[in-house]
Amino acid sequence: MINKKVANVTEALRGVSDNMTFMFGGFGLSGIPENAIAELVRLNIKGLTCISNNAGVDDFGLGLLLQQKQVKKMISSYVGENDEFERQMLSGELDVELIPQGTLAERARAAQAGFPAFYTPAGYGTEVAEGKETREFNGKMYVLEHAFEAGFGFIKAWKGDAAGNLIFKGTARNFNPNMCGAAKITVAEVEELVPVGELDPNQIHIPGIFVQRIFKGAHFEKRIEQRTVRERP
Amino acid sequence: MLDKNGIAKRIAREVKDGYYVNLGIGIPTLVANFVRDDIEVEFQSENGVLGMGPFPFEGEEDADIINAGKQTITTLQGASFFDSATSFSMIRGQHVDLTILGAMEVSENGDIANWKIPGKMVKGMGGAMDLVASAENIIVAMMHTNRAGASKLLKTCSLPLTGVQCVKKIVTNMAVLEVTNGGFKLLERAPGVSVEDIKNATEGHLIIDGDIPEMNV
Numbered sequence: 001m002i003n004k005k006v007a008n009v010t011e012a013l014r015g016v017s018d019n020m021t022f023m024f025g026g027f028g029l030s031g032i033p034e035n036a037i038a039e040l041v042r043l044n045i046k047g048l049t050c051i052s053n054n055a056g057v058d059d060f061g062l063g064l065l066l067q068q069k070q071v072k073k074m075i076s077s078y079v080g081e082n083d084e085f086e087r088q089m090l091s092g093e094l095d096v097e098l099i100p101q102g103t104l105a106e107r108a109r110a111a112q113a114g115f116p117a118f119y120t121p122a123g124y125g126t127e128v129a130e131g132k133e134t135r136e137f138n139g140k141m142y143v144l145e146h147a148f149e150a151g152f153g154f155i156k157a158w159k160g161d162a163a164g165n166l167i168f169k170g171t172a173r174n175f176n177p178n179m180c181g182a183a184k185i186t187v188a189e190v191e192e193l194v195p196v197g198e199l200d201p202n203q204i205h206i207p208g209i210f211v212q213r214i215f216k217g218a219h220f221e222k223r224i225e226q227r228t229v230r231e232r233p
Numbered sequence: 234m235l236d237k238n239g240i241a242k243r244i245a246r247e248v249k250d251g252y253y254v255n256l257g258i259g260i261p262t263l264v265a266n267f268v269r270d271d272i273e274v275e276f277q278s279e280n281g282v283l284g285m286g287p288f289p290f291e292g293e294e295d296a297d298i299i300n301a302g303k304q305t306i307t308t309l310q311g312a313s314f315f316d317s318a319t320s321f322s323m324i325r326g327q328h329v330d331l332t333i334l335g336a337m338e339v340s341e342n343g344d345i346a347n348w349k350i351p352g353k354m355v356k357g358m359g360g361a362m363d364l365v366a367s368a369e370n371i372i373v374a375m376m377h378t379n380r381a382g383a384s385k386l387l388k389t390c391s392l393p394l395t396g397v398q399c400v401k402k403i404v405t406n407m408a409v410l411e412v413t414n415g416g417f418k419l420l421e422r423a424p425g426v427s428v429e430d431i432k433n434a435t436e437g438h439l440i441i442d443g444d445i446p447e448m449n450v
Contacts, residue, residue, distance in 0.1 A: 027301075028299065030297060030299050089354075098355065100360065100361075101321065102317075102363030105318040108318070126395060126397075127393055170282075171297065171299050172297040174280055174281050175316070228305050229290060229305070230290060
């Protein structure tokens with residue numbers, strides 16, 4: 001067993017510095033690497049490029065990095081619910097690149113899988129395709145999109161072990177598995193760090209080879225963004 | 234004239250037994266409430282779930298189980314969770330049978346604009362560009378005119394496009410229309426709406442072929 005376990009978030013984030021590019025798992029606030037984000041806030045490094053489907057809310061998720069003006073550029077598919085984000089974007093302080101959600105997932109997966117680029121139909125004929133190579137296959141048009149390049153990928157999983165094996169839960173899975181192994185260093189934080197041998201190899205979603213550092217998150221708030229319920233009958 | 238629930242109810246009749254369906258935010262979400270319960274349909278949410286169920290009862294919300302609108306949901310028997318790349322493999326790979334989404338504008342050649350109004354806050358396209366670029370069967374659910382009363386069925390879209398030549402069918406508060414080579418072909422009228430009313434509310438080329446039946450909702 002190759003040991004990927006580190007003691008805490010500080011050790012897990014060793015090597016992060018100003019002007020780096022990071023990838024963050026999560027959809028909305030579900031499955032975000034809360035502990036890594038809190039540590040980045042504490043370190044207060046600046047000029048970051050953040051690849052993440054969303055940008056958090058004002059007081060949680062990546063919104064916390066935006067509050068401290070740590071982010072230079074966001075690459076996302078949807079950036080709705082964040083006033084500070086909107087202010088920085090409209091004032092020109094923050095550079096924002098909006099890309100289709102499936103393209104975001106696949107650019108991560110391509111980096112993980114060793115593909116430099118791929119063709120997708122998403123965005124053809126729209127401003128997303130401007131300046132990009134296009135090509136026809138079997139009578140349909142496609143846009144060439146490139147794999148992401150990032151220094152660190154921050155992942156949140158449900159369970160993991162010291163070998164770096166990961167299991168995700170529910171829709172908190174989202175972009176997390178696609179971003180494992182997509183950056184130079186993948187840091188996984190888990191709710192439960194179980195002894196090696198406890199996870200059934202048949203049930204593992206991400207093998208440890210894609211993970212460089214794993215730690216048990218000290219605290220998970222797991223905030224719900226849109227609590228929606230129905231009446232009991 | 235239909236209300237939002239009426240539009241959803243009419244679209245629900247397009248959902249067939251055995252379909253995997255992706256519902257967009259807004260009117261499309263309401264469609265799930267009107268699908269016949271004697272057919273088997275699975276709803277896909279692009280954040281990574283197939284077999285979505287209703288909202289949970291209070292106290293049973295789970296932060297790890299949400300839909301693409303970030304709302305808490307439940308799952309039905311036979312449901313599955315998956316990562317985002319797999320989710321969009323289902324979408325781009327045309328494994329999803331029907332996509333229902335809203336729009337700001339649709340043009341007579343099937344172009345759709347629904348993600349950006351220049352000069353206003355841009356939230357992003359989310360999964361909409363992947364959905365419209367790939368789905369074989371796209372139904373647009375929207376009001377026939379905008380708040381200012383201007384037609385949303387146009388010769389060409391004025392807003393930045395989400396996808397080109399992809400919309401097949403449109404259900405509005407006034408009509409059901411099919412996008413054909415020549416324009417918007419009128420299929421059905423909403424109750425109490427005349428062909429003349431629809432003509433006046435449609436800027437793009439409207440094709441009227443014979444008697445247009447009133448919709449059955």
